[in-house]
Amino acid sequence: MKEISNSSVLIFLIIFFLTSCGQDIQGSYSGLVEGKEVTLQFKDEKQVLIDGYFPVPLVGAWVEEKTFGEPLIWISFDGPEEKPFRLRFELKAMGEHFQLIGLKARPLGKGTKLNSIKLEGNPVFKKSS
Numbered sequence: 225m226k227e228i229s230n231s232s233v234l235i236f237l238i239i240f241f242l243t244s245c246g247q248d249i250q251g252s253y254s255g256l257v258e259g260k261e262v263t264l265q266f267k268d269e270k271q272v273l274i275d276g277y278f279p280v281p282l283v284g285a286w287v288e289e290k291t292f293g294e295p296l297i298w299i300s301f302d303g304p305e306e307k308p309f310r311l312r313f314e315l316k317a318m319g320e321h322f323q324l325i326g327l328k329a330r331p332l333g334k335g336t337k338l339n340s341i342k343l344e345g346n347p348v349f350k351k352s353s
Contacts, residue, residue, distance in 0.1 A: 272301075277311075283301070284300050285299070296325070315349065321351060323348050324346075
């Protein structure tokens with residue numbers, strides 16, 4: 225009986241750690257990227273709306289990336305059907321704000337990779353009130 229309760233607790237802890245996220249980032253964040261006022265709106269279900277970077281708002285998804293040392297937030301957006309591309313914002317948490325540490329893009333197609341876009345300065349997305 226003790227084995228069953230220990231394994232139940234272990235299963236519960238594994239499920240809890242897999243389903244919980246270390247970041248609570250819902251809300252809007254704004255920053256200046258390449259001379260454009262860009263707003264990221266983090267919504268439920270890991271969805272993000274970006275407005276101001278591309279001529280039309282785009283919807284994407286975010287993940288917490290822990291592979292390269294400190295945790296980062298990677299947000300991937302796909303362009304509209306008439307101009308298919310992939311865009312990824314790589315953010316580092318700074319208290320209640322995020323610093324943009326990487327911006328990558330590529331046209332959608334077989335065998336293409338994300339190419340880094342050179343950033344001027346260190347853009348910071350500040351939480352909107």
